[in-house]
Amino acid sequence: xRITHIIQVALFTVLGLxxxxxxxxxxxxxxAPISYIAVTNVTSTGATIxxxxxxxxxxxxxLGADPDCGDLGYLFAEPTxxxxxxxxxxxxxxxxxxxxxAPRAPHTEIRTPANTIITPxxx
Numbered sequence: 129x130r131i132t133h134i135i136q137v138a139l140f141t142v143l144g145l146x147x148x149x150x151x152x153x154x155x156x157x158x159x160a161p162i163s164y165i166a167v168t169n170v171t172s173t174g175a176t177i178x179x180x181x182x183x184x185x186x187x188x189x190x191l192g193a194d195p196d197c198g199d200l201g202y203l204f205a206e207p208t209x210x211x212x213x214x215x216x217x218x219x220x221x222x223x224x225x226x227x228x229x230a231p232r233a234p235h236t237e238i239r240t241p242a243n244t245i246i247t248p249x250x251x
């Protein structure tokens with residue numbers, strides 16, 4: 129699975145997608161609940177995930193093939209309120225689990241419950 133591009137949504141751009149392992153601790157944003165999670169453009173090999181945070185902050189998308197969502201973590205380092213990512217290279221007929229996190233205080237984060245994406249079969 130790979131990230132093919134970051135999407136521009138309305139008047140904002142999500143910048144700075146890097147692997148979580150390569151990042152320093154992001155700046156904090158107190159009370160940055162995550163809402164309006166949307167999964168769109170689901171195909172047999174891809175999907176788009178978008179979400180909003182209450183305050184501008186970096187966020188992390190954790191994605192995996194099991195419910196703990198621990199396989200991959202991608203950090204959106206640029207503080208913003210609107211976040212979106214297009215995923216490509218997913219396997220057909222597969223359930224993927226994801227959770228989204230935003231910093232709450234140094235070395236802590238607020239996380240959404242696990243969500244799912246089910247890719248349809250390839251035709």
